Amino acid sequence: MKRLAALLALSLLASFAAADGAPDAQSGAQRYSLDLDGSAAYYQLTVPQPVYAASRRDNLGDVRIFNGADELVPYSLDAPAAATPAVPPSRAPVHWFPLPPVRANNGNASLGVTVGPDGSLRAAVATPPPAQRGADLVDLSRADGSLDALLVHVGDDSYQGRVAVDASDDLRNWRSLGNTQLLKVGHGDDMLVQERIALEGTTPRYLRLDWLDGAPAIASIDVETHPRDARGTDTASVPRQWRDAARIRAGSAPGEYLFDTDGAYPVDRVRIDLPQPNTVARATLQSRADAQAPWRDVASAVLFRLQGKGGEQRNAPLEFAADTDRAWRIVVDMRNGGFGSGQPAVAIGWHPAALTFVARGAPPFTLGVGDASLESSAVSRDALLVGMAPEVRPARVGAALPVAAIAPAPAADTDAPRRYVLWGALVVAVGVLGTIAWRLAKGGGEPRDRDE
Template identity: 55%
Template sequence: MKRVLIVTGWCLALSTVWVSTPGVAADRFAQRFALEFESGAAYYSVTLPAAVYAASQRADLGDVRVFNGAGEPVPYSLDTPREASRAPATLRPARWFPLPSAAPGSTGAPLGVTIAADGSLRATSAPPDRAQHDTDLIDVARETRGEARVDALVVHVRDDNYQGRVSVESSDDLRNWQPAGEAQLLKVSYNGSTLSQDRIELNGRRARYLRLHWLDGAPYVESIDAQVQAAGADNAQRADTQREWRAGIVARPGPKDGEYYFDTGGSYPVDRLRLNLPQPNTVAPAAVYSRTGLEAAWREVSSATLFRLHNGTVEQSNPSLEMAPDTDRQWRVVVDTRNGGLGSGTLTVAAGWRPATLTFVARGAAPFTLAVGSASAVSSAVSRADLLMGASSVAVTARLGEAQADEQGADAQSRAKDPDAMRRYMLWTALLLAVGSLGAIAWRLARGAQPQAGAQAGGVAGGAADSGGGAGGAGGAAGDVTGGSGAASVTVTAKDSGTAGADGQSTGKN
């Protein structure tokens, strides 16, 4: 009895302690990756690829850890890219000169312009006919004053509808030209509004002259503005970490017309979305929403007019949608269906983000591994300044190797999906043990009660037998007395045996 009670008490106590202990598997991770680098440095840094975000169970990458060969965690910092601070850009009108097709091998100033002593350009003849016009020469030195960079050109097209490609070249002397990029310009009137792509990105190029080659026919240009970034502004954005993309995400149709749902498959800090429309010559306004989970409310993160227009060999689509970094996994696109929506076909999505950089101290022996994927883990990252502590050494670039098998990965993934499942199982186990123990106690009590009841029943039966025996003896004595006297037989009962015996004795004497 006492042993059963002791076992039950220990079961309940252990289950209570286990359930009240948070994060029992903080050192178990769903995925591990090898860190590859050349030894000899104190600090190493690695840009986190998409696989790390996909395995992470936290939106802030708080479950990332770095372990050395002995399985010891080492200090690390986690730095997310920041938007570069930059001075406000200004638009300045640029001087441009329509030119006819240049003769092959020609050098010096193009036909129709001359170079002044200060390097500025002046027109020397009337612009060519539109049929012969395929090039525009832009004098940007005057607008930039030699101390600024041109981020973009904004081309204002007078045509109501235009769609075409343009290539850009730059030069400082009108003789040597270098490629400066390509772009597609668009101007389309739609449903009382105008869709336009009028920017040619140049990414802060510094040059005196720019040349535009119109590959699909020159538009009627009304004006050209140069977007100038002041000298000395922070250009960190241009040297920023390259954006990662996860393409091929299929959006499934929702219960309502014009609704599409998709899951990014990880806690990516998405700040760009490319929505690839299924059919060409499609134009439709749309809004994009995201949420953290099934119980959360949808919130709008971006909106734009989506389009995919095909014109001969030229096809243009709306630029990527921009938004603040968003780690939500569930997304919804709502398209205006008043003009047919997106039509038939599958909407596919590409999600882009700027990955974080992890810097760690190479403490201990190799091999070093990066672990990720634990819903119960809490971030232990320190700031980069605290990690480096003013050290003169520079962090050497490391590489993330192949994923490694983790013997506890499956358990970690199941706990990540339902972190309270194991606790529920333990509670049910403790409850069953307690019920079983109580049943055993009841059975022991019932079993012990049976011998006591039997003993009491036997005592009662024995007493009754003794009483019967005494009565029989008294009856026999009475019979002997009756026989001796030769009288008639007398029937004697047990309760009257004493009386009958006395009477018999009296009769005999007479």
């Protein structure tokens, strides 16, 4: 009986202590300082990589904004990662005009075209001989929508070379869109073709293609477009972010490579660099949310790394709709040897979300993330921005804050009545146990059964 009473007392003490000292639901969350530009009612920031890494919700639903009094403030979250068109892109042929080499004339050679009333181009001089051709002028004035890519269909049986791409709206002022590589080569029964020049939603009227390793014969050129209202957010103004994938490792089967993203990134590009030069292999990219979910196909492509006169040619990043899964794998067709020895280097790319909030209350403002129990409390941007042409100023996510720096000021103890009741019950329980112990001591020990 004494032992039973002691156990009961310990159990009561443990349960009441646990109830009184329950941990905070946000004890595992992280806070970041926010740097605000000037003074305004609204601020907008681009969600940086550390916030994605700290998030425990695929939709950033655990993100919160706090003011200096540790009060929540309203915010909206717009993810341009929904950048993949809701409708399939369309393709249309475009006209192009051969040019002499751009580099030989410092970009000042006559283009040999005239501009029609509708902005379309017409040839004004004879086409230069193939030996004198080093560039091409592409007319996009009739393209309808935002431009996804230019598809240059090479007429040669085999071609490998680089091309510099410049854009213009008036044929006088040109801006560089960078360099890329085109490839057409036979491999067994397959033809390996890389003919796509990504334009990332830009809308120039004209493109100039400067062939850095010799101009190929061109069979035709198509432009790939999507309607301007097919994207929820314009991604051209939101640069894609990149980071190396985490924990790349060989799987249990030959030709299987596993990696993780370690964050809630809305991945829409995966760059796979092969371990050895002069490698061509077909592979499928798959993903899943966790170890219990089945793998699902995300993209398939012929991956390559080939040496050429202009340097190495590598496959373009794999493109697909935004995917927030954290577990990924590459499955390689091993019939031609796969990747050989070594393992690939993998990088993931995504368009970061834009977060807009109301600067209610006094600074400093902070961003909290990492509490998996929270659901999203974001409102639409249209509902958040009210008034006549509200000014939205930029904000930036700063350094991670230590726990001591984010502890809120002492507030009213709303749990005091509950705590008093619990401790009162504990005192009564101890008193009852004391009475039982006193009676047992007075009776001279444990009572005996009457049958003894």
